[in-house]
Amino acid sequence: xxxxxxxxxxxxxxxxxxxxxxxxxxxxxxxxxxxxxxxxxxxxxxxxxxxxxxxxxxxxxxxxxxxxxxxxxxxxxxxxxxxxxxxxxxxxxxxxxxxxxxxxxxxxxxxxxx
Amino acid sequence: xxxxxxxxxxxxxxxxxxxxxxxxxxxxxxxxxxxxxxxxxxxxxxxxxxxxxxxxxxxxxxxxxxxxxxxxxxxxxxxxxxxxxxxxxxxxxxxxxxxxxxxxxxxxxxxx
Numbered sequence: 001x002x003x004x005x006x007x008x009x010x011x012x013x014x015x016x017x018x019x020x021x022x023x024x025x026x027x028x029x030x031x032x033x034x035x036x037x038x039x040x041x042x043x044x045x046x047x048x049x050x051x052x053x054x055x056x057x058x059x060x061x062x063x064x065x066x067x068x069x070x071x072x073x074x075x076x077x078x079x080x081x082x083x084x085x086x087x088x089x090x091x092x093x094x095x096x097x098x099x100x101x102x103x104x105x106x107x108x109x110x111x112x113x114x
Numbered sequence: 115x116x117x118x119x120x121x122x123x124x125x126x127x128x129x130x131x132x133x134x135x136x137x138x139x140x141x142x143x144x145x146x147x148x149x150x151x152x153x154x155x156x157x158x159x160x161x162x163x164x165x166x167x168x169x170x171x172x173x174x175x176x177x178x179x180x181x182x183x184x185x186x187x188x189x190x191x192x193x194x195x196x197x198x199x200x201x202x203x204x205x206x207x208x209x210x211x212x213x214x215x216x217x218x219x220x221x222x223x224x225x226x
Contacts, residue, residue: 004157042202042217042218043216043219045216048213088155092157103214104160105150105159107156108156108157
């Protein structure tokens, strides 16, 4: 168990809908990262938060947004969902996100858009 | 050209073989190198972490970094069917604010 908790495990929804994925980082970790992994594809970095502030953006669509709350949990919001958004969404956390940026991953949320 | 190149495989070897997994990279500023293992549809887990050049060994796993060639390797000795997974390399540098840059992952299959 990595100590990173993601909910829900599975999510099935329809095109055009909006969903929220939740992540609780490991105790003491200040950085949270979100990744998207489509079937048989690599990890696509979406966004990084450190202690409540956005630190870096990757290939995140404008329809997607995220935030990190004072208790350090994070939420990824996906709106106007399309079939192509079906993927595994992983959250990872690290202590600070600087040098020796070892990231610990959650089990992921599997999103199916029908 | 991607910053980190990794052959997606699949790489299929018999049980007991020595496996060599590799990544090449273009940014000479990378200092921190990691190998993650990902079982099908599960979250990646850290296997090995190395700083700068050299070797690091942990049980049946050895990570090797050759900064002059911009090449990193992960060796698995006495491979087991339970080693069947996708192996992802990742690396970071101060000039990219230590954001991890990921390889695409190599799918490894160990045949009993």
